[in-house]
Amino acid sequence: MPLQLTLCRLCARSRPDFQRMVNQLAAEYPGKIEVIELDCIAACDDAPSVMVATKYYAHVAPQQLADIVHEKMDEA
Numbered sequence: 001m002p003l004q005l006t007l008c009r010l011c012a013r014s015r016p017d018f019q020r021m022v023n024q025l026a027a028e029y030p031g032k033i034e035v036i037e038l039d040c041i042a043a044c045d046d047a048p049s050v051m052v053a054t055k056y057y058a059h060v061a062p063q064q065l066a067d068i069v070h071e072k073m074d075e076a
Contacts, residue, residue: 002031002032002033002034003029003032003033003034003052003053003069003073003076004033004051004052004053005022005034005036005050005051006036006041006051007035007036007037007048007050007051008038008039008041008043008047008049009037009038010039010040011041011043012037012048015048017062018048021062021063021065022035022065024066025069029073032076033069043056046058046059047059048060050065052068052072053072
């Protein structure tokens with residue numbers, strides 16, 4: 001089962017560096033990451049935020065997202 005990254009479409013796209021990292025991670029792990037873009041995850045005050053699998057992360061910088069995903073992928 002792929003690792004799910006769930007994020008707000010608007011928040012991610014309004015931060016190009018964050019969106020680039022999401023795209024880079026999806027390309028780095030083809031078929032192993034599923035990016036789920038929702039219209040809203042009710043986390044505007046925490047943006048950019050993301051759910052990785054079932055854990056919520058607030059105020060995530062692009063490199064932090066990469067570190068989280070790499071750690072999760074190493075665990076798998």
